[in-house]
Amino acid sequence: MLEITPLLEERSGTSLYIQLYEYLKDEIKSGNIPAETRLPSIRKLSTYLNLSKNTVEKAYDQLVSEGYLESRPRSGIYVLELEKEVIALKPKPVLQPQSKKKKPEIKYDFRFGNIDTGHFPFSTWRKLTNQCLYPDQKELFSYGDHQGEYELRKEIKEYLYYSRGVVCVPEQIIIGAGIQQSLSLLFQIMQFFNQTVAVEDPGYDGAKSIFMNHGCTIDPIPLDSEGINIESLYQSQAKVVYVTPSHQFPYGMIMPYNKRVQLLRWAEENNALIIEDDYDSEFRYAGKPIPSLQGLGKTNKVIYLGTFSKSLIPSLRISYMVLPTFLMEKYEQHFQSYQQPVSRIHQKTLHSFMKEGYWERHIRKMRTTYQKKQHTLISVIRERFKNNVEIIGNGAGLHILLRVYTNHTEEELLDIAERNKVKVYPISKFWTRKNVSGFPIIQIGFGGLSEKEILKGIKILERAWFG
Numbered sequence: 001m002l003e004i005t006p007l008l009e010e011r012s013g014t015s016l017y018i019q020l021y022e023y024l025k026d027e028i029k030s031g032n033i034p035a036e037t038r039l040p041s042i043r044k045l046s047t048y049l050n051l052s053k054n055t056v057e058k059a060y061d062q063l064v065s066e067g068y069l070e071s072r073p074r075s076g077i078y079v080l081e082l083e084k085e086v087i088a089l090k091p092k093p094v095l096q097p098q099s100k101k102k103k104p105e106i107k108y109d110f111r112f113g114n115i116d117t118g119h120f121p122f123s124t125w126r127k128l129t130n131q132c133l134y135p136d137q138k139e140l141f142s143y144g145d146h147q148g149e150y151e152l153r154k155e156i157k158e159y160l161y162y163s164r165g166v167v168c169v170p171e172q173i174i175i176g177a178g179i180q181q182s183l184s185l186l187f188q189i190m191q192f193f194n195q196t197v198a199v200e201d202p203g204y205d206g207a208k209s210i211f212m213n214h215g216c217t218i219d220p221i222p223l224d225s226e227g228i229n230i231e232s233l234y235q236s237q238a239k240v241v242y243v244t245p246s247h248q249f250p251y252g253m254i255m256p257y258n259k260r261v262q263l264l265r266w267a268e269e270n271n272a273l274i275i276e277d278d279y280d281s282e283f284r285y286a287g288k289p290i291p292s293l294q295g296l297g298k299t300n301k302v303i304y305l306g307t308f309s310k311s312l313i314p315s316l317r318i319s320y321m322v323l324p325t326f327l328m329e330k331y332e333q334h335f336q337s338y339q340q341p342v343s344r345i346h347q348k349t350l351h352s353f354m355k356e357g358y359w360e361r362h363i364r365k366m367r368t369t370y371q372k373k374q375h376t377l378i379s380v381i382r383e384r385f386k387n388n389v390e391i392i393g394n395g396a397g398l399h400i401l402l403r404v405y406t407n408h409t410e411e412e413l414l415d416i417a418e419r420n421k422v423k424v425y426p427i428s429k430f431w432t433r434k435n436v437s438g439f440p441i442i443q444i445g446f447g448g449l450s451e452k453e454i455l456k457g458i459k460i461l462e463r464a465w466f467g
């Protein structure tokens with residue numbers, strides 16, 4: 001039913017029907033109840049507001065006689081269109097409605113966040129979700145463990161150990177609703193407000209805004225060919241650094257073993273902490289696997305974060321955070337009353353998915369799928385663009401960067417692409433300092449497109465930029 005929530009006062013000295021009449025008149029005049037809205041019947045509104053039918057009827061009658069409402073036989077009571085002068089009195093809403101501007105038509109969207117939904121195991125996921133919806137599972141309908149379902153944490157612990165060398169127990173894992181929510185919780189646990197956080201420059205903007213929204217100052221640390229520059233980090237006053245060593249975001253380099261050791265040494269020597277965001281570590285296509293910083297460190301210096309957004313689907317909103325024991329103690333002391341934000345039904349489904357072996361199969365399949373897509377992408381870029389571009393960061397993940405040797409600016413390149421129904425993305429927003437890379441660099445995500453679409457999209461892009 002239409003939201004009609006007047007504040008009616010029995011003892012105000014004004015009769016209830018007048019109060020209701022005035023409320024409805026104001027709502028109609030202000031446009032909150034627009035023309036052609038069908039009002040609830042007298043019976044429904046009187047039951048809903050706990051008023052007599054007579055009171056509602058009198059209010060409606062008054063509005064009909066003044067031309068605000070019309071009673072249409074066998075249809076209902078409707079709000080009439082008002083004269084312009086009355087509408088002009090309508091106050092401007094504080095929040096403007098979202099722009100309905102027509103978006104340009106896009107045929108090939110190389111968005112980094114898009115994943116391959118065609119290979120999502122729909123029937124398995126549906127079957128496992130359905131299993132949660134039987135009466136014998138109704139325990140899942142109530143609040144769960146605030147840290148996340150224990151059985152799921154056990155599966156994640158196993159997976160992290162054999163795939164990333166992460167050493168932990170399930171008691172150290174907190175399930176979150178995405179990396180940003182996990183980071184936000186982490187900063188509250190650390191009581192890390194109004195301090196300095198060192199970040200890779202360029203780096204993940206989504207993390208930087210979390211840090212800034214906790215009052216922190218960002219200290220941008222430049223990259224070298226292997227990731228964050230350790231010498232520059234030593235010059236920073238920061239006691240926390242946020243890094244993406246498996247596949248630096250957005251440049252894509254994989255941090256080699258030696259640099260990982262240096263980074264861990266920096267943390268030891270400076271009594272600092274490392275936040276390791278392993279957001280797409282499942283998709284590595286070349287070289288030997290390098291254990292996570294958390295696994296290499298064997299110290300209390302690393303907070304490890306991961307997500308199911310790239311490996312499964314982003315709308316699942318499930319991430320995880322492995323805390324060192326001293327932070328776990330703080331969490332236990334101060335966060336007992338915080339509820340777990342992720343649905344127990346999704347958690348249970350994911351737990352079954354992992355336990356019954358589907359996860360491993362899915363990851364293997366997706367790795368091959370994405371590797372093929374990446375291969376196609378790189379081949380067609382090399383074939384078409386030749387020396388007009390340089391490909392950056394192709395060892396892992398779901399995106400690459402293109403340094404484009406052109407006189408166009410980044411904005412112009414995006415604009416030309418869009419006019420040709422191809423969408424590619426800027427990386428300028430990932431820089432904290434000014435982009436010092438010279439030629440424009442464009443981000444190309446390939447997860448969400450088929451190989452055929454990749455081929456077509458890149459050919460169009462080359463023609464549009466250089467044809």
Ligand SMILES: Cc1ncc(COP(=O)(O)O)c(C=O)c1O
Nearest residue numbers: 178179180204249279307309319
């Ligand atoms: C570095 C990095 N971390 C985390 C995320 C997002 O993770 P989630 O979907 O769990 O919030 C992204 C997404 O683009 C990312 O680039």
